[in-house]
Amino acid sequence: MDRLRLHIEQITPITDEEFEFIRSFFTLKKVRKGQYLIQEGDDVKYEYLVLSGIYKVFYTDDQGKEYVCMFAQENWWMSDYSSYFNQTPAAMYLECLVPGEVLCLTLYGREKLASEMHKMEHFFRVKMTRGFVALQQRIKILLFNAPQKRYEEFAKLYPVLIQQIPKKMIAEFLGLRRETLSRLYTNSK
C-alpha cells in the first residue's frame, strides 16, 4: 500500500491519518495471466490501479473480433469507465497479459473519498484530466490513416510496452494488419 501513497503524493501531499482513511477503501488483488477482471455483461464493481503486470482492455464485435482499446501497466488506472460510472453492464473485457497485482476501488469508495477530502477530489480530477488528454492522443493516432504515422505515435506513447506486447495485439490496437506492422518494425530498425 506504500506504493499507493507514493502514487497519490505525486499529485498531492497527504498526512499519515489521511492515508489510513484512503487505504481503507482499497483492496489488493493478485491477478493470473489470462484472467479476466471484467467481461462483457458483468456488473463493473471496481476501478483498478495497476501495481504490476500488463493488462489489455478490448471490445469484441458480433463476430468475436477483438478491438484493443488500451494497454495498462504500472501506475495506470483501468476499468470499463462508462459501465463503472453509469452502473450499466460491461461493454468490454479487461484481461491480464502479464501477471501482477492491482488495487481495487468501488465507485462508492471513490465518490466518498472525493466528497470527504478536497485533496482526493483534486487527485481524481488531475488523473482524469491526464487520462482525457491521453485519449485525445489515442484518437489522433486512429484518425491519422497513414500506418507509418500511427506506428510512430504508438512508439512515442508506449516506449516500454512496444517491447513487451505481442505484435499481433499492437496491430489490433493500431487498427493495422499484422503484415503492415511487421514491415514498419523492420523499417524502423
Next chain:
Amino acid sequence: MDRLRLHIEQITPITDEEFEFIRSFFTLKKVRKGQYLIQEGDDVKYEYLVLSGIYKVFYTDDQGKEYVCMFAQENWWMSDYSSYFNQTPAAMYLECLVPGEVLCLTLYGREKLASEMHKMEHFFRVKMTRGFVALQQRIKILLFNAPQKRYEEFAKLYPVLIQQIPKKMIAEFLGLRRETLSRLYTNSK
C-alpha cells in the same frame, strides 16, 4: 451568465456569492462563422464553454488533410486540452461552423476555482469524467471498422448534429469516404 450558473448547478448547487466569485473568471466572446479560436502553433490561453453555435476541432497532416476530432455544441467544453494543460503550442485547430457565443476560462482561473472551492473541483472532475467516457465511446466508433456500425454509433451520440453538419465533415469525423457515407444515409431512411 445565468446559463453558466444553470450549467454548474446541474452538477452542484452554489450560492449567489459563490456564483459571483465563479463568474469573475469567465469572459464572454462572440464568434463568427469561419473564425478560428485556436490554430496550430498558437499558445492555448482558454478553455471554452459553448453557449451557442457549432464548432469543429480538427488536426491536419503534413499534406493539409483534415482529421475531425470532435464537434461541439451548446453546453460542451472545448479546447486543445493537451496544449492548454501542458502549456505547449497548439497541435490542432478549433473553428466555428455556426456562429454563436462562448465563455472563456484561463488555466489559471480554472485551477484557482478548483483549489479555492471544493464544489468547483467536484464540478470539473465530473465534467472531465464524462468527457473521458465520451472519448472512450469515440475510440470504440473508430475501432469498429464496419462503416455501418460507425454511422449507427455516430447517429446515437449526435442525434442533433447529424442534421446540421455537412456530410463531408461527418465523413471526416468517421474516417469514411464521402460516397460510403452517402450510401449509409440512403439506406437508413
